[in-house]
Amino acid sequence: MRIVVVGGVAGGMSCAARARRLAEDAEIIVLERGEYVSYANCGLPYYVGGEITDRDALLLHTPKTLARILDLDVRTEHEAIGIDPAARTVQVRTPDGEETITYDELVLAPGAKTFIPSIPGIDDPRVHALRTVPDADALQELVGDARSAVVIGAGFIGLETVEALTNRGIAVRIVELSDHILPPLDADLAHYLRAELVNRGVEVHEGTEVKAIHPKDDCVLVEVDDGQRYPADLVVVSTGVTPDGALAADAGLELGVRGSIRVDSTGRTSDEHIWAVGDVVEQVFAVTGEPQPVPLAGLANRDGRRVADAIFGRAVERRPVLSTAIVRVFGMTAAATGPTQAHLKAAGIDYFAVKLHPGHHAGYYPGARPLHLTVNFGTDGRVLSAQAVGAEGVDKRIDVLATAIRAGMDADDIAELELAYAPPFGSAKDPVNMAGMIAQNALGGLLPLWQAEEYDPAADVLWLDCRSTREFARGHVPGSINIPHTQIRDRLDELREAAAGRPIKTYCATGFRGYLVTRILTQQGEDVAHLSGGLETFVAARPDVELES
Numbered sequence: 285m286r287i288v289v290v291g292g293v294a295g296g297m298s299c300a301a302r303a304r305r306l307a308e309d310a311e312i313i314v315l316e317r318g319e320y321v322s323y324a325n326c327g328l329p330y331y332v333g334g335e336i337t338d339r340d341a342l343l344l345h346t347p348k349t350l351a352r353i354l355d356l357d358v359r360t361e362h363e364a365i366g367i368d369p370a371a372r373t374v375q376v377r378t379p380d381g382e383e384t385i386t387y388d389e390l391v392l393a394p395g396a397k398t399f400i401p402s403i404p405g406i407d408d409p410r411v412h413a414l415r416t417v418p419d420a421d422a423l424q425e426l427v428g429d430a431r432s433a434v435v436i437g438a439g440f441i442g443l444e445t446v447e448a449l450t451n452r453g454i455a456v457r458i459v460e461l462s463d464h465i466l467p468p469l470d471a472d473l474a475h476y477l478r479a480e481l482v483n484r485g486v487e488v489h490e491g492t493e494v495k496a497i498h499p500k501d502d503c504v505l506v507e508v509d510d511g512q513r514y515p516a517d518l519v520v521v522s523t524g525v526t527p528d529g530a531l532a533a534d535a536g537l538e539l540g541v542r543g544s545i546r547v548d549s550t551g552r553t554s555d556e557h558i559w560a561v562g563d564v565v566e567q568v569f570a571v572t573g574e575p576q577p578v579p580l581a582g583l584a585n586r587d588g589r590r591v592a593d594a595i596f597g598r599a600v601e602r603r604p605v606l607s608t609a610i611v612r613v614f615g616m617t618a619a620a621t622g623p624t625q626a627h628l629k630a631a632g633i634d635y636f637a638v639k640l641h642p643g644h645h646a647g648y649y650p651g652a653r654p655l656h657l658t659v660n661f662g663t664d665g666r667v668l669s670a671q672a673v674g675a676e677g678v679d680k681r682i683d684v685l686a687t688a689i690r691a692g693m694d695a696d697d698i699a700e701l702e703l704a705y706a707p708p709f710g711s712a713k714d715p716v717n718m719a720g721m722i723a724q725n726a727l728g729g730l731l732p733l734w735q736a737e738e739y740d741p742a743a744d745v746l747w748l749d750c751r752s753t754r755e756f757a758r759g760h761v762p763g764s765i766n767i768p769h770t771q772i773r774d775r776l777d778e779l780r781e782a783a784a785g786r787p788i789k790t791y792c793a794t795g796f797r798g799y800l801v802t803r804i805l806t807q808q809g810e811d812v813a814h815l816s817g818g819l820e821t822f823v824a825a826r827p828d829v830e831l832e833s
């Protein structure tokens with residue numbers, strides 16, 4: 285059997301390597317239009333930033349090593365330019381002209397293209413994307429002399445690039461069109477990343493659109509929608525990617541959303557002998573069922589392996605994706621798994637958010653750092669998605685929750701999860717357990733929740749601050765009264781008089797004291813709800829509300 289793979293990086297090379305492990309007698313040809321195969325594109329920002337100093341470390345294999353170890357026929361600078369599905373041939377542009385290659389099975393792994401917005405001046409040589417080894421080489425050249433840079437787009441790669449350039453001593457501005465950086469993260473959690481960027485001297489412009497890039501002799505001027513022009517020696521465009529489905533489209537294969545390639549549960553396209561893997565593929569989101577391409581390395585690698593299995597009759601069904609992703613931004617980490625709240629709303633799925641800010645390990649053990657965690661639960665208790673930001677322990681919680689979602693766990697399950705604990709590592713009640721317990725309380729009627737987004741100063745409710753009088757004086761939700769949690773039992777008459785039959789909305793700093801008060805008042809028959817995440821979340825989620833003091 286002859287297998288031809290188009291694209292020689294994550295998905296394509298995983299597929300080729302697995303195919304060889306399954307079939308010693310297969311002929312496996314990998315076509316890669318670039319100079320490099322099997323390179324670590326996820327490592328490129330760290331190479332630009334100087335953390336990875338050995339360029340060769342990024343180049344995991346060469347055609348020679350792949351021939352020696354896996355007996356693969358890897359052809360670089362070979363671009364597939366056309367497919368004839370009926371004849372089972374691929375037209376290939378090579379350094380020596382065009383040739384036609386026949387196949388028994390064809391695997392498309394062309395990845396995604398950087399989306400470059402059509403902005404005047406974007407083709408200036410000082411403007412770059414970061415996607416390939418040559419891109420990283422070009423940036424390395426420029427960063428040596430650069431003093432200032434603008435990064436357009438504050439997604440995962442944009443933020444990694446900001447960190448890399450800052451680490452190289454460059455003054456960086458980031459310009460993001462959405463109203464907050466890292467748009468897949470909820471705005472209240474993005475707040476902590478913004479604070480970290482600002483602390484590290486990065487200038488952050490959110491809700492801002494780049495309108496033009498004006499070339500000057502010694503720099504470019506990046507003009508944004510309010511007319512400001514930011515000088516920069518270097519501009520990095522990181523405005524997302526689109527699936528590179530052109531070959532498939534030309535061959536008449538069925539496409540999915542945003543030009544991705546539609547595949548079945550094994551990775552087979554609409555043609556029996558053509559398969560597709562990685563960034564180019566239309567995935568199906570878990571929980572919402574929404575079809576979307578998802579450009580993540582883990583998915584590409586697993587797709588590649590699974591398609592090789594399917595070609596040799598070992599079909600394993602691909603799973604709906606959670607799009608679990610993580611990014612480091614200087615001293616902070618942000619990670620998410622499962623649909624965002626916006627996606628849940630768009631899909632019409634009822635959910636409630638549990639927000640908490642525990643330490644990443646036991647508070648009494650030195651060095652505990654706050655972990656800002658949101659877990660979204662369905663009204664049946666099922667864990668739907670989660671996001672977290674913090675200095676430590678973010679990856680572990682999101683990975684546990686990603687596993688919980690995949691396993692179909694609910695609040696009871698995660699409240700009972702037995703997670704490794706000793707004081708330097710976690711708490712006897714891990715943040716994941718705590719999220720489950722809060723959800724149990726909410727679902728069981730012990731702790732009705734309200735969310736910061738619901739706050740309306742004109743609402744006919746009593747806002748009750750349960751913190752100390754000193755904390756209250758420093759700043760509180762406008763219109764609140766203050767009864768510290770230790771006094772609530774003695775001041776019930778006063779509270780009832782103030783409420784005058786209205787519902788009571790409690791809050792405290794991060795949730796615990798408000799919880800105690802809510803339990804007391806619930807047992808007194810009051811109509812009461814408790815702010816999920818406390819004032820910590822409120823301040824992050826509602827920058828439009830100025831606290832009263």
Ligand code: FAD
Pocket residue numbers: 290291292293294295296315316317318325326327328329362363364365393394395396414415416441528531561562563564578579580581582584
């Ligand atoms: P790619 O790895 O992009 O490979 C596609 C290859 O196909 C390319 O080399 C291209 O030249 C070749 N090709 C395209 N068309 C043709 C053609 N017609 N003929 C021949 N060859 C062709 N993901 C994460 O999960 N975590 C991370 O931390 C992370 N960091 C990243 C950082 C950067 C800077 C970048 C660029 C990506 C990062 N990603 C990360 C995303 C991840 O790298 C991709 O999801 C993954 O590489 C996709 O694999 P793929 O095989 O589908 O495509």
